[in-house]
Amino acid sequence: MHFHKYQGTGNDFVMIDDRARQFDETDQPRIARLCDRRFGIGADGLILLRNKPDFDFEMVYFNADGRPSSMCGNGGRCTVAFAKYLGLIGDETHFLAVDGPHDARIEADGTVRLKMIDVNPAIEAEVGEEGDVFLHTGSPHHIHFLDPEEGHKLAEFDVYGAGHDIRYDQAYDPAGTNVNFVEMPADPAHAWPVRTYERGVENETLSCGTGVTAVALAASQRGAASPVRLQTMGGELQVSFDQRADGGFTNVWLSGPATRVFSGDVD
Numbered sequence: 001m002h003f004h005k006y007q008g009t010g011n012d013f014v015m016i017d018d019r020a021r022q023f024d025e026t027d028q029p030r031i032a033r034l035c036d037r038r039f040g041i042g043a044d045g046l047i048l049l050r051n052k053p054d055f056d057f058e059m060v061y062f063n064a065d066g067r068p069s070s071m072c073g074n075g076g077r078c079t080v081a082f083a084k085y086l087g088l089i090g091d092e093t094h095f096l097a098v099d100g101p102h103d104a105r106i107e108a109d110g111t112v113r114l115k116m117i118d119v120n121p122a123i124e125a126e127v128g129e130e131g132d133v134f135l136h137t138g139s140p141h142h143i144h145f146l147d148p149e150e151g152h153k154l155a156e157f158d159v160y161g162a163g164h165d166i167r168y169d170q171a172y173d174p175a176g177t178n179v180n181f182v183e184m185p186a187d188p189a190h191a192w193p194v195r196t197y198e199r200g201v202e203n204e205t206l207s208c209g210t211g212v213t214a215v216a217l218a219a220s221q222r223g224a225a226s227p228v229r230l231q232t233m234g235g236e237l238q239v240s241f242d243q244r245a246d247g248g249f250t251n252v253w254l255s256g257p258a259t260r261v262f263s264g265d266v267d
Contacts, residue, residue: 003034003041005261006082008074008112010206010234012261014041015082018048018060028066034266035064041266044198044205047075049082056089058096063200071099071138073209073254077112080104081258099138112258116210121247122218126171133218137252140177141214142166145184145222154183154193159204163197175199180211188223191231192216206234209254213239217249227255 001023004015014034016023024030025048034040045063052058059079063069076097083089084106091106103115117138125132125142132144144162146152163179166172176199183193194215196208216228216239227240237256241249 002263002265004082004263005041005043006078006258007261008078008207008209008258009232009237009256011074011208012043013075013078014043014046015078016046016048017086019051021050023048025060031062032064032066044201045072045075047079049079052096055096056093057083061098065200067200069200071097071210073114073116073138073213074207076102077114077209077254077256077258080106080112080114081260085260110257111255113253113255116213116252116254119217119249119252122221127169128166135214135217137210137213139210141211142177142179143182143215143218145182148184154181154195157181157195159195159197163204167197167199178208178211180215182215184222191229191236192219192224193231195233207232207237209237212237213252213254217241
């Protein structure tokens with residue numbers, strides 16, 4: 001089987017051109033094995049690119065544990081770059097993902113801009129600490145802002161331990177949630193540092209597209225103005241948006257690099 005490896009700010013994916021529909025998507029152990037960093041190719045997830053009537057293509061996403069998942073923002077941007085590499089699209093595209101249709105465009109410098117779904121207003125999270133919020137940006141996201149007055153530094157924070165506890169809290173049963181930890185910058189116009197614990201990977205990832213989207217929208221309630229810059233462990237992303245009268249968000253765009261790393265064959 002021929003595959004390609006892509007990454008978007010360190011969030012990496014095994015990409016399969018499955019327009020011939022030959023990949024068995026029900027074989028979850030196989031998908032997990034391909035994503036394993038020691039016994040497989042290694043990735044945060046696996047993506048199938050398929051034909052879809054009325055769309056340029058369809059993106060079918062699986063977490064590293066082999067299970068089908070909700071929307072992946074960085075995965076969507078990488079799939080757009082992959083579709084251009086295959087010659088399926090030019091610099092603009094309209095494709096289908098698990099959360100519905102998406103538009104995207106590739107800028108001259110290679111930046112991939114992905115239009116996300118409209119998002120409802122942030123709500124207070126049922127778990128965690130006071131001030132924690134929850135947003136669904138195509139995937140569910142719990143957001144915790146570190147208090148700089150208490151001397152909390154994101155670089156020293158136990159993302160795995162705290163993220164694991166919130167992800168598996170009964171308030172989020174049965175599907176669980178992704179968990180984002182944010183350090184508020186001295187100036188809201190500066191990049192907001194973000195670290196994310198991702199369900200399905202069950203660990204911290206270097207970046208999460210739907211996660212930084214959720215953080216940017218939540219940060220707008222704390223002084224950040226569109227477009228918001230987000231600094232992940234794997235690089236910088238940007239999120240722009242318009243706010244609706246009801247407090248929700250529309251015209252949400254996630255922007256950043258999407259890079260082909262290598263390709264190969266696996267038996």
